[in-house]
Amino acid sequence: MKKRNLLKIFICLAAFFFGVHAQSQSGYKYKAQLEDIDATKFYKIDLPPTVIAKCKDRLEDIRIFDEDGKQVPYILREDLPAFKIENFTEFPILKFGREKDKQTHIILKNASQHAINNLLLFVKNMEASRVFSITGSDDSIHWFIIKENIYLENTFSNDGDNTINTLLFPKSNYKYFQLIIFGENVIPFNIIKAGIYKEDILFGKYIELPRPAVLQKDSLNKKSYVQLNFNDFYKINKLEIHAEGPKYFKRSFSITKNNNGNYNYLLDGYLISDSSNIFIIDARTKHLQLTINNEDNSPLTIGADAYQLNTSLLTYLQANKRYYLFFGDSTAQFPKYDLEFFKDSVEKNPADISIKSIENGNVIHEKSKGSSEKSKLLLWIIIGGVLSILLFFTFRMMKEVDKKKESN
Numbered sequence: 001m002k003k004r005n006l007l008k009i010f011i012c013l014a015a016f017f018f019g020v021h022a023q024s025q026s027g028y029k030y031k032a033q034l035e036d037i038d039a040t041k042f043y044k045i046d047l048p049p050t051v052i053a054k055c056k057d058r059l060e061d062i063r064i065f066d067e068d069g070k071q072v073p074y075i076l077r078e079d080l081p082a083f084k085i086e087n088f089t090e091f092p093i094l095k096f097g098r099e100k101d102k103q104t105h106i107i108l109k110n111a112s113q114h115a116i117n118n119l120l121l122f123v124k125n126m127e128a129s130r131v132f133s134i135t136g137s138d139d140s141i142h143w144f145i146i147k148e149n150i151y152l153e154n155t156f157s158n159d160g161d162n163t164i165n166t167l168l169f170p171k172s173n174y175k176y177f178q179l180i181i182f183g184e185n186v187i188p189f190n191i192i193k194a195g196i197y198k199e200d201i202l203f204g205k206y207i208e209l210p211r212p213a214v215l216q217k218d219s220l221n222k223k224s225y226v227q228l229n230f231n232d233f234y235k236i237n238k239l240e241i242h243a244e245g246p247k248y249f250k251r252s253f254s255i256t257k258n259n260n261g262n263y264n265y266l267l268d269g270y271l272i273s274d275s276s277n278i279f280i281i282d283a284r285t286k287h288l289q290l291t292i293n294n295e296d297n298s299p300l301t302i303g304a305d306a307y308q309l310n311t312s313l314l315t316y317l318q319a320n321k322r323y324y325l326f327f328g329d330s331t332a333q334f335p336k337y338d339l340e341f342f343k344d345s346v347e348k349n350p351a352d353i354s355i356k357s358i359e360n361g362n363v364i365h366e367k368s369k370g371s372s373e374k375s376k377l378l379l380w381i382i383i384g385g386v387l388s389i390l391l392f393f394t395f396r397m398m399k400e401v402d403k404k405k406e407s408n
Helices: 002-024 338-342 366-407
Strands: 030-034 041-046 063-066 074-078 082-090 093-098 104-109 116-124 129-137 144-153 162-172 176-181 191-203 206-208 213-218 223-244 250-259 262-272 278-293 301-309 311-317 323-327 351-353 355-359
Touching: 074 338, 093 191, 129 162, 144 162, 213 301, 262 278, 278 301
Parallel strands: 041 351
Antiparallel strands: 030 323, 030 355, 041 311, 063 323, 074 311, 082 191, 093 104, 104 176, 116 162, 116 191, 129 144, 129 176, 206 301, 213 223, 223 278, 223 301, 250 262, 250 278
């Protein structure tokens, strides 16, 4: 029984020792100095592929420190392949008043210069009914009907002093639009502004990765196996495949990624002659494999270029101070900064700064050197304590063995 207890104590002490030892080995493996800061303001730091390749998959191990060892908050921004934004385009009110026909005329300029089929009217609160028509013109002299007998009534809001009314009408590309409110002695409704919401599609910015080495094997089973070997674990978001072969071809193929012998499917597609053959993927790997189905056709000759979506840090830096980027800590978790709550309020067009060359090695921040030395001292104290306890129990066990021998 005593031997079993001794074994349990030894196992617990050994586990504690290795846990402390593993903890002492944690730290940032890489460090890079930022460019000199000339003015105190927000800056955008674009992360090159060589940095992201050395970080954890979700980039939770990136930190910014100043020269005094203080951690600097940042906002992580990652571009999307494509995203939509809505912009309000206001139509200037060129004229608002009664004309010779004793009706109220409101002339708006089509600032979008595109064909539209709706118009937003920001109207001051009212509880009344009005009838009007909408006409269009390209010279503001000759007007043509678009829609008539439009009713606007009881338009008010309890939450504010104005409402938004949407007018729908046949699609028109006139340079000017005119609203005619009918009634000789009718007081018009008050239009604050008018315009349209326009939805734009923006595409993310890509950074080209170092070109992969291509290893192609054309098999007798009517397939070609193409290995794309990169020199680091890059984040790959777009792949452009260059295929050469007959004048016309259309080959089905698949893409998988190989991480330590584990093949994970990414997508299926077609390689087509006279096409860009660009494919959006999401992979973190050093090796991609293309499997091309040739059927009874001669194999294609394959090349490739890979791209990474732009990823950046938005941070507030002070002039005449040095800042450093630390990354590559496998134990790090996402930092929690107050700045994240204000990401919609910070400067929209910050200045760009880049990082200098990356330093390799197990880097621990300057502020942590003292604590690192204390950790080493504590580690040796713990090792000494563990050895003392082991020696104590070993000596005690030997005495008990001797006693048993004498009694026997």
